[in-house]
Amino acid sequence: MKGQDNEMGTNRRVAVLATLAVLILVGCGGPGPAGANSGTSGGIHNPSDGRGGTLRYANSGDWDSLDPADTYYAYSWNFARLYGRSLVMFKSAPGAQGATLVPDLAESLGRSSNDAKTWTYTLRPGVRFEDGTPVTSRDVKYAVERSLDKATFPNGPTYFNDVLDLHGYTSPYADPDPDKLGLRAIETPDDRTIVFHLRKAFSGFDYLAQTPATMPVPRAKDTGSKYKEHVVSTGPYLFQTNELAKRFTMVRNPQWDAATDPNRRPLPDGITVDLNVNADDVDNRLLSGDLDVSIEGSGVGPSAQGRVLGYQARRANTDSASVARLWFTALNSDVAPLNNVHCRKAVLYATDRAGYQRAYGGPTGGEIATNMLPPVIPGAQRFDLYPSPKHLGDIAKAKDELVQCGAPGGFATSISYRAERPKEKATAEALQQSLARAGINLEIKPYPLADYLRLYAGKPDFAKANNLGLIVYGWGADWPDGYGFLSQIVDSRVIRPTGGNSNLGIRDPAIDQMLDQALVTTDAVARQQIWVNIDRKVMEDAFALPGVWAKGLLYRPPNLTNVFISDGFQMYDYLALGTTRR
Amino acid sequence: MGIYIVRRMIAAVWLLLIVTAATFVVFFLVPRLAGATPDDLASRYAGRTASPEVIHQIAIKLGFTDPIWVQYGRFVKGLVLGADYSTGPTTVHCPAPCLGYSFLTQNPVLPDLLDRLPVTMSLAAGGALIWLLAGVSTGVISALHRGSVFDRAAMGVALAGVSLPIFFTGLLALSVFSYWLGITAPGGSYTPINENPLHWAYDLLLPWITLAFLYAAGYARLTRAGMLDTMGEDFIRTARAKGLPERTVVLRHGLRAALTPILTIFGIDLGLLLGGAILTESTYSLPGIGKYSVDAVVNNDLPKVLGVVLVGSMFIIVANLVVDLLYAVVDPRVRYQ
Amino acid sequence: MSPLLEVRDLRVHFPTEDGVVKAVDGLSLQLERGRRLGIVGESGSGKSAAALAIMGLHQPGTARISGEIWLDSTESGRADLVRAGAEQVRKLRGRTMAMIFQDPLSALHPYYTVGHQIVEAYRLHHDVSKQRAYRHAVELLDRVGIPQSGSRVDDYPHQFSGGMRQRVMIAMMLSCNPDLLIADEPTTALDVTVQAQILDLIRDLPAAVLVISHDLGVVAELADDILVMYAGRAVEYGPASDVFAAPQHPYTWGLLGSMPRWDRTRSQRLAPIPGTPPSLINIPPGCPFHPRCRYAELTGGQATSVRPELRPAGSPEHLVACHLPNPRRAQILADEIRPTL
């Protein structure tokens, strides 16, 4: 899933599969340690059963799509549970509990056979579309089929394209079968049974069954790329009005039956969502009580933070959500003299990490990161191989490393950042200042965000030719999981010479080997240790300069009830929210 | 007059062709010079986990694999004859003038634009009216009482108006008037005029004033200078010699003449208003062309960019034409040439 | 019965950064109903400043005006315009006193038809319908000699020639039948044949006329009386026939000497007054003309110390401000001046 920032680059099939494999293992490994969000906000604020009122959301951008086949934002998956029922879902519960899977449209989690290559689900009886038509397994199959058509639904993830045994199947819209159900990889032996056949064993298939792609779609109502104008609901709310890119409203779905749904206790009678609202205005409205939820879940913007934290009454209504995201700067081992580990270490020693944190808004923006894995990820450990008082940097040690590197007087290189991001600009400038103390001189080079990875910093020959020794970047995981977080940024085998890479210059066969080892390690604790080892190896070899483990400052207006942060989405759980405003 | 308008229209068509062609060149040629392949371009619209095959499929679907002039030809053809697009299960016809479908959201561009046009027009019309009235009257009073407290205060405020950015004045106004005092509509409010004209005006009042503030300042200064010049003219002395009351002298004789150059500037400003509208619409979250164009550019969404470019050029062309025609009405010396 | 216009000791001073410009500095004159007074003088002698003061057209704040301007209007009786309220003076403008200016193009509003501009003045003072006012405008244009006045009433000023524009100006100012018409350089911007026509037009008006010009020829054609102005004051004032037949002031002699005449040769013709007009900020003490006067020494030092007052010379109505004793003046006139005129 995406957070509000598009951190993940273009994916490689192998990597996704690997990621999922491990994710699943985590899920099955029993309850992990309490999430980083449980300590401060594991409880429920304003618990309530009070029904009624209208919950008002606003989005500072546009939705990628409301179509369950075509959406890939964390907030969108969180929200989609209000109008659609996938086979399986993240539990609506606070903290680490919110990252566990529970059956939704299905009666139980998936039953696997054939060495986890075949997965079977039985649908609950009595579930209906908003028009009263009963939901059958064919509607789920059709939904997954259409989600495979990435030319029509480019935004959604490609998990099913990657794991299903497609036999060349591309899209129901190009399907000669009169019922458009020609995909052999999914069988529907009866109205309530659906069977998935995978290319190869995949023990974590329930995580895929959790994506909105398994929310049933009635073929008769499918209008392809126009379906997002009216998605047919199976959840507790249905779309009343929908003005694309402006706003939509939802009301209770009379066909939704609580008897078929143990997971949802919908409180408000209605929901409104305004789109493309000025971000500062969102914050203002939130604080003035004209709005209930800023839907992206990324927290209060910089200009409103002071007004939130400056008042005791408001400060009490905030939650700091730890996010599985790291803001960091890659040290490109392709570019001399950073091909020498000592020169890289010199950079790590010379860095003023407190300045890095300031660039991201200080403690509200996140904690100072001393290693790669964000603490919210199960099993992650904190350590600091380059300590300095108050994180201000150790210039003596830096100079020492420079001598060992053969550059006693320092050296010059370039630092790139995404031009549209003021925080990254501030980072580059802060680094320029702090490294200059050790004689390391940085030339600052901004590049456009849209093509940062494809054409500039993420293209090895460009980065080398332009002497990009330091590359400012950030990375978030789809789910809080170590392997999923690390593989795309440290595996040297995913680096493509044509560009589009998110591994910005970490090339170490030992790390690659450890990643492969983690894939086959079934014991959760042992696997978590491997991630920590990789983390440690990256830091020992000084391949990256960790900056900030991100946090979001969430504000909940006093009228909001049943508020909690779930580790599954690392933001408020939208299924649970209610309001006292009538 | 008729021939004149027709000639202008033909020139306008040429201009639109050139402007859209230039947009194409910037969009396709510049990235290509930077080394981007059609697939690279397509990957912008392909979602994050798209495989190279999917990206290529999208490149073909969007037509990126064709030479640039073929793509441009297709765009012009769509404008003139319309075009067909696949939504997946069916094909829909996009009637002429078809501006195509967004690369990103796959929404048709023209209906979106037409849907948003009234918002921007409402914003522009109301804003322009207010800034004309406020700016010109302030300028007149300032000129007549040169050096007075009013004059100095007004010119000070005018200076602030030209130098303060819209998102600052806009958000400040929202905080104070909408959220604190609660007397104006909150951000994001818009009611179409045909639904409820009063509500329409109420919702747009603050955006109007914000937009007007920026321009009124300039007009106040311009009017003041123009009035000071005009009031020294011989015909003003004549008007006084006839015994006209000072009000008539100032408004019907002085202002009438001073307004002509202001009209020229007004035409230019109205044409370029899209710039101010972008900021105002973003600040107030109004669903107009301005906000749309920001999204279009940020997302590299060519069909939307082209649509906005067309509308923007049309704004300028029409505003200039209207001003030229108005000029002939206002200044008889132009009319009889 | 009192004269239509009586100006007493009028002063128009402009405070400027360099000092106070004394454009008019003690001017007195009288104009009887139906008569025409010509004011002549070099450029900058204060003619326009005086006329604008009478009309009340100086911008408040720029000019300091003192003295008395008595206008005896048929409607509202006799009033001192210097002391009257601005509103009262405004109501007299157009109705009782009117003024035409030197440049008829810039004096007409470029954006309104001439008909509109005439009607505007007329309807301001007369409660009549638009149609009637337009008929009146057409009649006026006809009267001032504009052909096809019926259609030309809808034309704009730039569509008329210079002479025609001045006719329009006159028509506009005549629309209310004023008692007093001030014509400030009415023909200066026009060519010679047209000049004559405009002068004929003005001569046939029923109103009393104050005609201003630096051209003695123009004044000679029109005026019953003549006032010669120098440095903001009258230096010679009397019936036109007397002033032309027996000019008394050395400055007037200079003016007449520099007047172009068909029977003079070029060398005889242009005998300009030596020197330049005086600074109006520091007006020369004594007789302001003395730095340029050939006869200054003949006054026994008085010329540089005592400012000469108007006093009769030649005839009782013929006044002159000059220290030269009358016999001496008569002798100079006879010996030196008359042969060159």
Ligand SMILES: Nc1ncnc2c1ncn2[C@@H]1O[C@H](COP(=O)(O)OP(=O)(O)OP(=O)(O)O)[C@@H](O)[C@H]1O
């Ligand atoms: N508003 C003013 N402020 C300052 N000085 C002025 C103003 N108006 C006129 N003057 C000065 O007063 C003097 C007399 O000007 P006026 O226009 O009365 O001369 P004039 O006799 O009409 O000359 P001309 O034949 O050139 O029209 C001039 O020196 C002029 O510069």
Ligand code: SF4
């Ligand atoms: S008073 Fe003297 S100086 Fe003045 S005009 Fe008469 S003769 Fe000349």
Ligand SMILES: [Mg+2]
């Ligand atoms: Mg003059």
